[in-house]
Amino acid sequence: MSSELIDFFNIIFRYIHVVAAIMWIGNSLLFTWMEINLLQRDDDDNLIGYMDMLHGGGVFHLQKRKLKPDTIPKPLHWFYWQSYTTWLSGFALLVTFFFTRADTLLLDASKADLPGYAAILISVGGIFGGWFLFDLYWRSPLKNYLVTGAIVWFAIVIGYAAALDTVFNGRAVFLQVGMTLGSFMTANVFFHIIPNQKKLMKALLAGEDHDLKVGKAAKFRSLSNHYITFPVIFLMLSAHFPVLYGSGHNVLILAVIIGSLILIKRMMNIRNTFKPWLAILFGTFITATAIIVAALNTKSSDAPQLDPVALEGQKVFSQIGCNACHQGANTSIAPNLQEIFGSTRTLADGTEVVADEAYLRESILESTSKIVAGYPPTMPPYKTIISDEQADQLIAFLKEY
Numbered sequence: 481m482s483s484e485l486i487d488f489f490n491i492i493f494r495y496i497h498v499v500a501a502i503m504w505i506g507n508s509l510l511f512t513w514m515e516i517n518l519l520q521r522d523d524d525d526n527l528i529g530y531m532d533m534l535h536g537g538g539v540f541h542l543q544k545r546k547l548k549p550d551t552i553p554k555p556l557h558w559f560y561w562q563s564y565t566t567w568l569s570g571f572a573l574l575v576t577f578f579f580t581r582a583d584t585l586l587l588d589a590s591k592a593d594l595p596g597y598a599a600i601l602i603s604v605g606g607i608f609g610g611w612f613l614f615d616l617y618w619r620s621p622l623k624n625y626l627v628t629g630a631i632v633w634f635a636i637v638i639g640y641a642a643a644l645d646t647v648f649n650g651r652a653v654f655l656q657v658g659m660t661l662g663s664f665m666t667a668n669v670f671f672h673i674i675p676n677q678k679k680l681m682k683a684l685l686a687g688e689d690h691d692l693k694v695g696k697a698a699k700f701r702s703l704s705n706h707y708i709t710f711p712v713i714f715l716m717l718s719a720h721f722p723v724l725y726g727s728g729h730n731v732l733i734l735a736v737i738i739g740s741l742i743l744i745k746r747m748m749n750i751r752n753t754f755k756p757w758l759a760i761l762f763g764t765f766i767t768a769t770a771i772i773v774a775a776l777n778t779k780s781s782d783a784p785q786l787d788p789v790a791l792e793g794q795k796v797f798s799q800i801g802c803n804a805c806h807q808g809a810n811t812s813i814a815p816n817l818q819e820i821f822g823s824t825r826t827l828a829d830g831t832e833v834v835a836d837e838a839y840l841r842e843s844i845l846e847s848t849s850k851i852v853a854g855y856p857p858t859m860p861p862y863k864t865i866i867s868d869e870q871a872d873q874l875i876a877f878l879k880e881y
């Protein structure tokens with residue numbers, strides 16, 4: 481596919497994906513919030529709860545009622561297209577943007593030597609195979625042990641991330657886990673939530689009474705969707721957080737983020753009945769931040785020993801996002817900078833230069849003055865972005881990289 485077409489799809493599908501996801505998740509969070517805040521009244525058997533909401537210059541008087549065959553309102557609004565559109569546009573983006581360059585966007589050549597189609601198989605297999613397992617798992621008796629079941633499932637997800645981390649680059653690991661969990665959410669809607677609601681409507685139309693139990697299975701799937709919402713949103717945004725996905729401890733960081741966001745959502749949900757909710761919410765945030773900061777400052781065991789200035793440079797390299805483009809292997813986005821110092825580079829105009837200190841400084845501070853052959857001039861000039869000290873640290877790091 482031509483790069484112009486890839487750009488076109490990237491813009492169109494990404495935009496649709498974000499808008500649909502906002503509509504879906506916005507609805508979903510609002511419905512859960514209403515569910516939690518419904519008031520009870522005893523004088524009406526068919527009333528499950530009610531509430532009043534101020535919006536747009538008027539009061540919405542909302543009632544949640546049991547459905548009666550003779551009182552099925554018309555029109556009755558169903559909510560599923562936001563979910564399906566989110567998944568379909570996300571999958572289209574995956575195929576047109578990531579799969580067309582799977583070897584560089586998904587794989588990490590320094591971890592494993594695999595062809596691009598292997599990355600595509602792993603990605604698709606992870607999403608569809610993952611759903612198959614997830615569905616089987618929650619159909620089993622384990623669903624009766626919610627907390628244990630959820631903890632075991634959490635461990636499986638982290639194991640999945642660790643396995644992906646042996647072949648995918650850091651950014652792709654976060655993305656793939658996010659896509660897999662996000663796909664569970666849509667599949668829950670498609671295979672469980674909507675079919676159960678249809679079953680309920682069918683029974684009502686056949687003259688049977690509203691059986692609240694029919695919704696129970698669907699409700700469990702809604703609940704699991706609800707709790708993975710926050711982690712999925714984070715993982716979908718994580719391409720902007722190279723400091724996290726680029727860390728040697730990225731899987732640990734991923735585990736902390738998923739676990740703490742689920743706990744934080746739980747605290748938000750039980751705030752009306754659980755007094756210390758705010759303390760636990762902030763405690764979770766502080767603990768998670770502390771673990772992540774500690775992980776970012778701990779070298780992974782296979783990291784080379786660097787001198788203190790180079791070590792600072794290594795931090796700057798991920799903090800300001802150099803590694804978002806320079807990924808430890810030649811990619812279509814940017815050249816590999818490993819062992820760059822002293823090597824000969826070919827520039828776009830055909831000349832050859834030796835990457836000495838002056839070249840590195842110029843490449844970073846005035847990146848548009850010399851362009852490496854085969855690459856677009858997309859690197860921003862860092863002259864006004866970083867301090868002289870940071871430039872020295874980066875160069876010290878690149879000399880030993």
Ligand code: HEC
Pocket residue numbers: 797800801802803804805806813814815816817820825835840843844847848850851852855856857858859860862874
């Ligand atoms: C938006 C993506 C992007 C970011 C972010 C980025 N670069 Fe680059 N970089 C490139 C591209 C593309 C090239 C090759 C084209 C060129 O020479 O400008 C390049 C080239 C270089 C080169 C010369 C490489 C060679 O093969 O001779 C160095 C050195 C370099 N970058 C260092 C850095 C450092 C340090 C940072 C962070 C401060 C950084 N880059 C951030 C995209 C990026």
